[in-house]
Amino acid sequence: MIKRHKFWERPNWLFCLLLPLFHFASVKLTFFCAVTPENSVVVWLPNAVLLAALLRFRGQRAPLLACLTFSSDVLANLVPFPWYEAVLLSVVNLLEIFFTYYLMRRSGASFRLQRVQDLVKFILAGPLFGAMLAGLLAAVVLQQFGGATTSYLTLARVWWFGDGLGLLIYTPLLLAFTQRQHQRVRLTRWDDMALVLTLLLATAILSAHGGEIDGVSVTPTLLLPAVAVIAFRFGTRLTTLFVALISLATAMMMSTGLKPFGEVAAHLEVVRAQEFILTLCIVGIGFAVLLSELQARERELESRVRDRTRELEQSNDRLAAISATDGLTGIANRRRFDETLATEWSRARRGKQALMLAMLDVDLFKQYNDHYGHQAGDDVLRAVACELTARIRRSGDFVARYGGEEFALIAQAGSEEQALATASNICRAIEAMKTPHLTSPVGVLTVSVGVAMVVPGEHDSVVAFLKAADAALYRAKQLGRNRVEVADIERRATQQSA
Ligand SMILES: Nc1nc2c(ncn2[C@@H]2O[C@H](COP(=O)(O)OP(=O)(O)OP(=O)(O)O)[C@@H](O)[C@H]2O)c(=O)[nH]1
Secondary structure, eight states, X not given: OOOHHHHTTSOOHHHHHHHXXXXXXXXXXXXXXXXXXXXXXXXXXXXXXXXXXXXXXXXXXXXXXXXXXXXXXXXXXXXXXXXHHHHHHHHHHHHHXXXXXXXXXXXXXXXXXXXXXXXXXXXXXXXIIIHHHHHHHHHHHHHHTSOOOSOHHHHHHXXXXXXXXXXXXXXXXXXXXXXXXXXXXXXXXXXXHHHHHHHHHHHHHHTSTTSEETTEEOOGGGHHHHHHHHHHHHHHHXXXXXXXXXXXXXXXXXXXXXXXXXXXXXXXXXXXXXXXXXXXXXXXXXXXXXHHHHHHHHHHHXXXXXXXXXXXXXXXXXXXXXXXXXXXXXXXXXXXXXXXXXXXXXXXHHHTOOEEEEEEEETTHXXXXXXXXXXXXXXXXXXXXXXXXXXXXXXXXXXEEEETTEEEEEEEOSXXXXXXXXXHHHHXXXXXXXXXXXXXXXXXXXXXXXXXXXXXXXXXXXXXXXXXXXXXXXXXXXXXXXXEEXXXXXXXXEEEOO
């Protein structure tokens, strides 16, 4: 099985086999509906087959496709015309299609015909100029070789309109059914019924001899509002199909002598039918394409707004992360620390859990800076931050740079002993880094730590908690540095050297 999207990538062998068959059938169908002695037809469908193929495949294998449809055109024309006339008329058809294709390429129109501007370019290139050229040439052939009795201008006009309408109706129809539509129309049972009723109404109107149904005067113009509603409700695909069916029905009724446009001369009847179908096309297909373009623009706008909102959210997230991060060490900053402490405080209070806060300060850091330089001081702060982060074990634990050479650790601790052990470990870990500090009595870089631990109660405050940890840190400094002091929150002094 050839997949649908693959099938439409390039004209493959299957397509090349089907194209002339389809083209031949379309010529036969069109002749079946021929109404004038010169074989003038209301709508000439076959040219749209090759044009749609050229547009769909963007001109790939154009000579091959042209040869295939030319052969089928000549073959089908051999029945109503002598061979030289059949060949000449097929050449005219080919010229029309390639001239249209050339004009569309030159105008830069998208071959998908899904925007109004592309549809307008297509109408100018095909139904207007391409079909007009064919009409002027075909009328010469019909008069010179076919011995047609109708005037040259009438022949040219009927041919032009027939070809033009064929291109106008069937090219968008064939393209619509061979390419993906922006939006799929889901038909309800009511929609199906409305479509069938409209087709019945159309049949009744077209078979009313351009006159009356049960005393009510009706003309085919009555179908215009119906086609407008179809375009509004069902999109390009179904509208072009509907217009194609109506045009086919019109031609067939004329060919069977039903005279939907009243008792008028044959060539005048063709002209009236063509004008009616032209109006139907402009209203139906034009409206459908306009609506589909507006809907596509709306979708594009919505998707752009979605993209922009996502970008904005991402940059907001980035900004939030930047505003919560310390630029030098890359860990959380004071602002984030304040937020986290407040959150953890509330959580611990709700869950009646113990909360531990450790404030760390690098010892004799001014002297370190003075001795090793500010840059080396920065490196040390980064190294301490790195070590603290590595020491965090549980997911709820949190480390921040509180300011200057001071850091803070928030953690859940089961007991005061645990909190003390954690702080002591950190203290020893920093000393174990063995960062030379010649102006310190220890000879290496050390930190002092003040620890506070509490199960937050109703009368406790986070500010007092912070102050207690700070006071413990101050005590650690006073008592000789490189040590841990535990805050005396419940008036129980605990002291431990690191
Ligand atoms: N290199 C560097 N130094 C900083 C930074 N922030 C603060 N400092 C320095 O840290 C030093 C802190 O000095 P002090 O408050 O006197 O404390 P200390 O020298 O560590 O003495 P103790 O705390 O009593 O052990 C000052 O010299 C500040 O300039 C920083 O981001 N980078």
